[in-house]
Amino acid sequence: MPSKTPNTASSGPGPFRQLLPAPDADVDLATAYAYPDGLDRPFVRANMVSSVDGGAVGPSGRSRDLSSAPDRRVMGVLRGLCDVVLVGAATARIEGYAPVRPREVWEPLRHGRPATPPIAVVSRTLDIPEALLSSAPETARTIVFTTASAPRERRERVRACADLVVVDGQSVGPEHVVNALGERGLCRVLTEGGPHLLAEFVGAGLLDELCLTVSPRVLGSGAPRVVAGGPGTPGAPTRASVRNTPVRMAHLLESEENLFARYVRE
Numbered sequence: 478m479p480s481k482t483p484n485t486a487s488s489g490p491g492p493f494r495q496l497l498p499a500p501d502a503d504v505d506l507a508t509a510y511a512y513p514d515g516l517d518r519p520f521v522r523a524n525m526v527s528s529v530d531g532g533a534v535g536p537s538g539r540s541r542d543l544s545s546a547p548d549r550r551v552m553g554v555l556r557g558l559c560d561v562v563l564v565g566a567a568t569a570r571i572e573g574y575a576p577v578r579p580r581e582v583w584e585p586l587r588h589g590r591p592a593t594p595p596i597a598v599v600s601r602t603l604d605i606p607e608a609l610l611s612s613a614p615e616t617a618r619t620i621v622f623t624t625a626s627a628p629r630e631r632r633e634r635v636r637a638c639a640d641l642v643v644v645d646g647q648s649v650g651p652e653h654v655v656n657a658l659g660e661r662g663l664c665r666v667l668t669e670g671g672p673h674l675l676a677e678f679v680g681a682g683l684l685d686e687l688c689l690t691v692s693p694r695v696l697g698s699g700a701p702r703v704v705a706g707g708p709g710t711p712g713a714p715t716r717a718s719v720r721n722t723p724v725r726m727a728h729l730l731e732s733e734e735n736l737f738a739r740y741v742r743e
């Protein structure tokens with residue numbers, strides 16, 4: 478179990494209070510979001526933010542319209558706890574992903590591990606933000622998943638700077654990702670989306686946990702959901718289907734009118 482970390486930074490968001498399973502005014506986020514002990518295979522946790530009417534992307538085309546200081550605080554704790562941050566290439570491009578920066582407050586969380594988790598990106602085109610290739614530290618080299626049909630020149634470029642995993646066929650299956658991360662001993666997986674990549678994991682039955690921030694905003698129609706795609710839509714998951722998988726609410730927190738639900742697969 479991670480040691481207790483300060484709930485609030487001096488200039489950070491207000492306190493987090495737990496509403497469920499039992500009221501608690503003094504929540505330790507690192508404890509509340511601890512991964513299961515003794516993992517011997519990757520455990521895939523997603524962290525997503527949604528408006529109250531279910532939208533995942535605001536007018537800026539990014540999720541920052543929905544984010545807030547408490548949401549960023551939870552995101553920071555989740556990054557500090559994980560072994561690897563997994564994203565779809567569109568999210569990496571649109572949100573301008575760069576290697577994770579170390580934080581002093583993570584030291585107790587990352588005992589015996591590199592100071593930061595690597596970023597892992599899934600991409601067919603290998604159009605990856607340059608910073609992920611050229612600026613990642615040796616202890617947290619970016620991992621890139623692609624297919625054998627990816628452009629050869631880009632494959633060479635990526636291979637020179639990152640840990641490149643090439644999968645046969647047209648698509649990188651979630652099972653390929655999970656197996657390769659497991660082989661690297663990266664069992665505490667945090668995926669930050671986006672909605673299309675998350676749909677693949679849900680479709681494959683490989684999402685273990687969803688940490689969902691509900692932001693006090695209404696986006697209206699047209700905004701994608703946190704899980705997107707369906708048969709026939711661009712980039713749709715090959716196994717898109719409507720499922721009805723029960724999940725258990727592990728906790729519900731509140732801070733500055735944002736709700737932080739943690740749902741775990743039964």
Ligand SMILES: NC(=O)c1ccc[n+]([C@@H]2O[C@H](COP(=O)([O-])OP(=O)(O)OC[C@H]3O[C@@H](n4cnc5c(N)ncnc54)[C@H](OP(=O)(O)O)[C@@H]3O)[C@@H](O)[C@H]2O)c1
Nearest residue numbers: 525526539565566567568600601602649670671672673674
């Ligand atoms: N609300 C939230 O919490 C949240 C979180 C994350 C992102 N977002 C928003 O969501 C949007 C981006 O998400 P998105 O759903 O459009 O895209 P995404 O899931 O981030 O990325 C899709 C891309 O990932 C690659 N990819 C996905 N599945 C693949 C597979 N099976 N095999 C090989 N490559 C695969 C492809 O990259 P290539 O195109 O390189 O081939 C594909 O175009 C942005 O607007 C972002 O701001 C919101």
